[in-house]
Amino acid sequence: AQTVTQSQPEMSVQEAETVTLSCTYDTSESDYYLFWYKQPPSRQMILVIRQEAYKQQNATENRFSVNFQKAAKSFSLKISDSQLGDAAMYFCAYRRRTPTMIQGAQKLVFGQGTRLTINP
Amino acid sequence: NAGVTQTPKFQVLKTGQSMTLQCAQDMNHEYMSWYRQDPGMGLRLIHYSVGAGITDQGEVPNGYNVSRSTTEDFPLRLLSAAPSQTSVYFCASSYTPQGREQYFGPGTRLTVT
Numbered sequence: 001a002q003t004v005t006q007s008q009p010e011m012s013v014q015e016a017e018t019v020t021l022s023c024t025y026d027t028s029e030s031d032y033y034l035f036w037y038k039q040p041p042s043r044q045m046i047l048v049i050r051q052e053a054y055k056q057q058n059a060t061e062n063r064f065s066v067n068f069q070k071a072a073k074s075f076s077l078k079i080s081d082s083q084l085g086d087a088a089m090y091f092c093a094y095r096r097r098t099p100t101m102i103q104g105a106q107k108l109v110f111g112q113g114t115r116l117t118i119n120p
Numbered sequence: 121n122a123g124v125t126q127t128p129k130f131q132v133l134k135t136g137q138s139m140t141l142q143c144a145q146d147m148n149h150e151y152m153s154w155y156r157q158d159p160g161m162g163l164r165l166i167h168y169s170v171g172a173g174i175t176d177q178g179e180v181p182n183g184y185n186v187s188r189s190t191t192e193d194f195p196l197r198l199l200s201a202a203p204s205q206t207s208v209y210f211c212a213s214s215y216t217p218q219g220r221e222q223y224f225g226p227g228t229r230l231t232v233t
Binding site: 045091108 | 160161208212220222224226229
């Protein structure tokens with residue numbers, strides 16, 4: 001079974017600084033997706049960034065970028081120029097990528113989350 | 121598009137009561153799923169559906185029933201509520217089961233006393 005681990009329950013950073021959130025995962029699959037989701041106090045789950053395992057290039061979305069180390073099964077999120085609106089719970093998630101209808105293959109496996117605080 | 125909608129936003133039940141959490145999407149998505157979120161844990165899959173009339177169990181299905189009579193709706197039924205079902209429930213959907221992105225509803229906070 002796949003597992004996702006976020007070893008940092010809480011992180012804090014000064015506004016405008018850079019912070020990195022860690023995520024490791026365990027899988028025997030070679031083709032999969034990795035995601036970072038943001039959950040602000042409103043509870044809404046917001047997709048921040050997505051990485052396909054077959055792509056060597058690290059995904060970036062504006063101030064958000066990932067460091068994807070497939071051999072090490074590591075997937076960290078870097079937030080540059082932190083803003084007050086970045087304060088939230090961040091969840092790392094894994095999903096198999098399969099072209100066929102395999103039972104349960106579509107499920108997202110989530111880590112425990114990291115609460116990020118931005119200090120003004 | 122309204123996206124994925126869930127009702128109610130909050131609900132308090134007594135032990136043994138039954139209720140249905142509603143989920144609807146207007147994006148013509150084939151795949152819909154229900155997750156629960158408990159403190160200190162990520163979201164865990166309860167049930168999912170790959171199309172109208174097709175449902176299956178996820179990681180934590182006990183105490184919950186689902187059905188999918190239309191593409192748009194995927195209700196989650198609690199048959200006899202228990203305090204262990206106190207949680208935040210999220211519905212999610214994607215265009216296909218293999219879709220790269222799942223869209224989440226706003227969640228329902230359920231308390232069972």
